[in-house]
Amino acid sequence: MSTASGRTVETEVRSSDGTSIAFEQSGRGPALILVSSALADRSDTRKLAGILAGHFTVINYDRRGRGASSDGAAYAVEREVEDIAALIGHAGGSASVFGSSSGAVLALRAAAAGLDVDRLALYEPPFSVTQDDFGPPEGFAGHIGTLLAEDRRSEAVKAFMVQAQNMPAFMVGSMRLMPGVWRTLTGMAHTLPYDLAVMGDTQRGRPLEPKPWSAVKAPVLVLTGSRSPEGFGRAAQALTEVLPDARHRTLKGLNHGAVVMAPRKIAPEIIEFLGAPPAP
Structure with missing residues (x-):
């Protein structure tokens, strides 16, 4: 799938519940959907999208309730999975997905739900897998x-x-x-x-349970930054152990804000993992 002449096009799809999901589409090649983190919309991933557009047809969207997307009457994680399903449908029926922080966990949930995800690249899913890791307090x-x-x-x-x-x-x-x-x-x-x-009960300092993550069949790359708290590395390792096909890579000098602050250092890892041909 590709856009005409590779230019950026702003458009929208309708999710199953009628919510309008706005996105920017750019580039040429295999489809790649970008899923943003908490308190973020597509503006946070716009620079990364611009780099990746040299290799992929990039769909950079506003999650429901953010940016130009509308919102449903009642929230459920399943509605956000349906939003990604609608974007995959727009892309032609399958796509790779990149997600950061809680957006990485949403991407995992989408793949575990059976959506046709080719490959999954994640940056620092914030699971808390030991008592030493940070996480929100009870309640x-x-x-x-x-x-x-x-x-x-x-x-x-x-x-x-x-x-x-x-x-x-x-x-x-x-x-x-x-x-x-x-x-x-x-x-x-x-x-x-x-x-x-989206995070559910995964931030309580307990070992990561295999379900629902073991249902993810797509190959997965989990990236972390060397300057981030050690808990992200532990979470990444725990995730790779419960996924059927996954590997973890630590990127030197990066922290949790790298998707926004250092997209040029993350993009090559995504490009290599997704197997894109070099840009002309």
Whole structure:
């Protein structure tokens, strides 16, 4: 599948429940769908998409409730899987998928649900597999729900970053001094429960159970950064052990923000793994 002349085209598909899923399509070659992380839309993966478009037909989409995509009446992880299914249908019936952070876990769930995924590349799925790994405290989803119900969006974003992502409070404070950045983040705060649902019970410091992940039949590459907390490496290793066909690679000098901050260092790994021919 390819776009005419390889240019970027903005369009949308309808998911099973009627939700409009907006995306940018660019490049030529085998289809590749990019799945963003929490508090992110397709703008976070736009630079990566631009690099990968030299090798693939890249579908860079806004997850439901974000960017130009609409939202359903009631959320369920299954609806987000159906969104990816609609994009795969648009791509011709099969596609490879790249996901980062909680978006990586969503991509895994889509493949485990039986979608026709050719290959799966993941960056730092945030499973917590030992008591030493970070993860949100007990009852955190309910706490976020309460903050959002009271329209305390900034507090919800801060709580997620500090308590779920283990980000130092001073860094969050610095981000709040950047009005445009903070406005974008708080504008997506209502989707935080979506990512918490995607993660389910996988962040409680327990060994990763084989199910549902063992149902993933596609070859999987799990990438982590050497500057990220060690828990990401443990999670990646645990995941490769429960998947039928997976390998783990650590990229020197990268951290959890590398998809946005260092896409040129991640792209070659994706290109090599997906077996794309060199760009002309």
